[in-house]
């Protein structure tokens with residue numbers, strides 16, 4: 001009955017950060033459980049995506065479309081693509097039971113695109129599930145500090 | 159105004175000069191003659207549900223507050239303390255019966271009246287606080303919940319101003335069996351380094367989707383098992399229309415009526431058959447069969463209301479000029495009153511899939527605005543060409559000029575209005591009559 005440790009959690013988060021910074025989107029999809037959601041609330045903390053608009057509220061199908069677009073060469077807002085580097089810290093295990101866990105972490109994400117630099121900060125809330133011996137991401141919620149402000153372009157995967 | 163700019167020559171019947179996107183002097187004149195002298199869109203009534211609810215915004219680039227007073231009326235106050243100029247409200251949204259300026263404590267009620275002056279005995283006997291009310295928009299009027307204001311009193315009634323666009327606004331609102339939408343589901347906000355007119359032109363541009371949004375349409379087509387790019391091809395059956403006063407529309411209703419596209423669009427995703435059936439039944443009960451078919455057949459329009467409103471999909475989109483080369487855009491997604499929750503959830507999901515800073519479509523439009531802004535720095539090429547379709551326009555029974563959906567009819571409509579407002583009557587050469595067009 002594996003219980004997720006902090007270093008297990010960090011392994012998952014760091015691996016994900018590296019994959020996304022390297023824009024290996026297919027590898028990222030492999031990290032997700034079949035019922036995964038990727039949620040970026042808008043205008044605050046995000047309480048109920050069925051009553052309020054989100055910046056992103058994707059299920060796996062939409063994520064596949066998103067990745068396909070990003071790889072098509074026709075996603076103009078990512079042409080040229082964003083170069084990113086994200087630093088993850090302050091990792092807490094909020095909840096860990098058999099085969100499942102909830103992780104809280106803080107991040108800073110530096111982005112460079114078309115000569116323009118931007119910095120995003122926020123927190124990740126991951127829910128993981130052990131599937132066939134591997135920790136998979138069932139839910140990734142990204143609460144950006146600036147999610148109630150004007151954001152010109154958020155078309156890379158946060 | 160530098161004399162060499164010659165405003166009236168910069169916007170011609172079929173082309174406009176690069177300068178109108180780049181010159182600060184022109185931007186300042188636009189604020190004065192367009193945004194501060196005529197109707198502009200501010201928001202939706204439902205954003206201010208209760209007395210005391212407010213949101214801050216700008217009219218042109220001037221800070222203002224839209225609030226609901228204790229009688230339930232909407233007030234539009236300029237956000238400038240009448241003492242020495244501080245803003246009196248800094249929050250973007252909230253609820254308060256009064257606005258206190260924290261510089262020296264002057265306090266105003268939601269009608270803008272000065273109701274509190276600290277240590278008032280320091281002012282002489284001649285000091286009349288009634289002369290220090292917050293400035294107000296000269297006119298505030300609503301149409302179907304849409305709130306507009308004008309800083310200039312001498313403008314026509316809003317309903318007259320909207321004219322033939324009202325028919326399409328009605329279709330948008332009547333998607334609710336109660337005839338009302340709500341804009342209380344939050345707000346998408348994005349921006350770009352380019353002029354505000356790029357956004358208004360693009361919202362009713364039927365020439366661009368198959369290129370800018372090719373990747374999105376292809377994914378969607380795969381899901382639906384058919385091509386979805388047909389609406390915007392050279393042989394599409396759909397129209398664009400100049401609705402006068404600068405308003406225009408991409409009218410996809412004809413195409414829609416051929417199939418179940420609108421209902422499918424609206425209900426796309428997670429709506430069950432039973433919710434869909436319940437919705438259609440309540441619509442039919444309220445509007446009758448013919449009108450219901452008309453409403454559902456039109457549920458996919460792009461409507462531009464001059465100068466700063468676009469109604470697209472489920473959203474009210476407001477274009478906010480910040481500077482000549484900086485623009486913010488706010489999208490208010492709407493939900494329908496009186497429908498099963500599922501339908502509103504499907505609306506939100508459909509909106510997110512395309513729109514907002516992280517959407518699958520709109521950021522690609524924004525990318526084009528940035529690219530145009532950069533490209534227009536080339537000085538040798540003065541003009542942006544807007545002649546597409548001018549040889550095949552006709553006039554319909556309502557008096558609208560009708561072009562093909564891929565034509566630049568909406569952009570010409572926008573610039574005809576721009577020219578009328580921007581150029582002094584004296585500076586205008588005798589208005590060129592519109593090209594004579596055969597009637598239908």
Ligand code: FES
Nearest residue numbers: 239241242259262
């Ligand atoms: S500036 Fe507002 S009270 Fe003085």
Ligand SMILES: [Fe+2]
Nearest residue numbers: 367370371523
């Ligand atoms: Fe577009």
